[in-house]
Amino acid sequence: MVMIIDDAPANIRLLNACLVEEYAVRFATSGPTGLEIVRSQNPDIVLLDVMMPTMDGYAVCAALKADPETRDIPIIFVTAQGDGGDEEKGLSAGAVDYVTKPFIPAIVKARVRIHIELKRLRDQLRRQSVTDELTGLANRRAFDEALTREWSRGVRSGLPLSLVMIDIDFFKGFNDAHGHLGGDACLRQVAQALQAAVPRRIGDLIARYGGEEFAVLLVDTDGEGARKVAERLRSNVSALAIPHGRSSVADVVTVSLGAAALVPNSGKPPTSLVAVADALLYRAKGAGRNRVMVPSPDDARKER
Incomplete structure (x- = not known):
């Protein structure tokens, strides 16, 4: 499942259009609502707008990374800001990638696919590391x-x-x-x-x-x-x-x-x-x- 958190409905529609054929898509138009959905739905990836009122993308990212239940969910920032300092700030906050608007749908799809595949591989390795090989129980x-x-x-x-x-x-x-x-x-x-x-x-x-x-x-x-x-x-x-x-x-x-x-x-x-x-x-x-x-x-x- 892909989670989109963006306060602009037009951006949500565009992202949904390029992802909905391959993934289930959920969305929220505010940071607090997005956090609630992520914690309850455990998506494979979060596409997160940086500039939002009340709670910006950096604050949402920090909250997700501080929670043991959500900290391993990859986050891609989607923003109109193209400044290198902003990108560095987002990646330092824990994001795995950064896409600027107006974005190219094919690039967004490719990056989402790559990071979901990487997450699933990490999840598989994690399961193996905490499973007893002989009995199948937790180790x-x-x-x-x-x-x-x-x-x-x-x-x-x-x-x-x-x-x-x-x-x-x-x-x-x-x-x-x-x-x-x-x-x-x-x-x-x-x-x-x-x-x-x-x-x-x-x-x-x-x-x-x-x-x-x-x-x-x-x-x-x-x-x-x-x-x-x-x-x-x-x-x-x-x-x-x-x-x-x-x-x-x-x-x-x-x-x-x-x-x-x-x-x-x-x-x-x-x-x-x-x-x-x-x-x-x-x-x-x-x-x-x-x-x-x-x-x-x-x-x-x-x-x-």
Whole structure:
């Protein structure tokens, strides 16, 4: 989708005419309205007029680049100004290109096409960099980024953030018995079972944390909500009924889980939630495995 932000309807009509055959086109005639649409629609590129009343193009560009959700959207300035200093100002503000009016439609189309293709390539590389190749889940890098982002959001909202840490019981023995290919197949099946148990909400994330360990981040979720999700996770894995002859707790593959919830605050790092959930996971393993461990009343009092 192409987003046009220009206060002159005639310019919008001209740009729309040369782009509409190849792209869906949205437009706004003011900076504030344009920002709202960009944040809600996430276009592939923004064509942005520089000279607009109330909020000029430079201010719109700065706002988009300051927002993590929109900062990677390429911006092309479309303006009547042809001064080299203005072009330098626009490119320094974060624009990827600069077209002066009256513009040549073929040039606009070519530049839009190039920058959209470059963005899609960057998006593909980005997806690959945050995806675990074996399971298709988010990887550790994606988890760390999500935890930091959701912790900051929780500081602002005052709502709880939950984390479930998961470990496959006696996975080394399973790997020894079935070889690495069998171990990989087990990890993929467990990943699918875990994913099926996680709510499909914006902000929630399931990741392969490392080796046979997984993590589930649950936004706006208290301890009881995290416990319920953790029990579904445990049940889903057991229901796979993957034979495990080297487990001392069951004849099928099982998992141990630690579920924790904290209300984020600026006085603690995001990793404090990981520390609590990880300690509960090891408590679950020490208590016999194949179970969910949540904070005890004493733990809750200490957190206060």
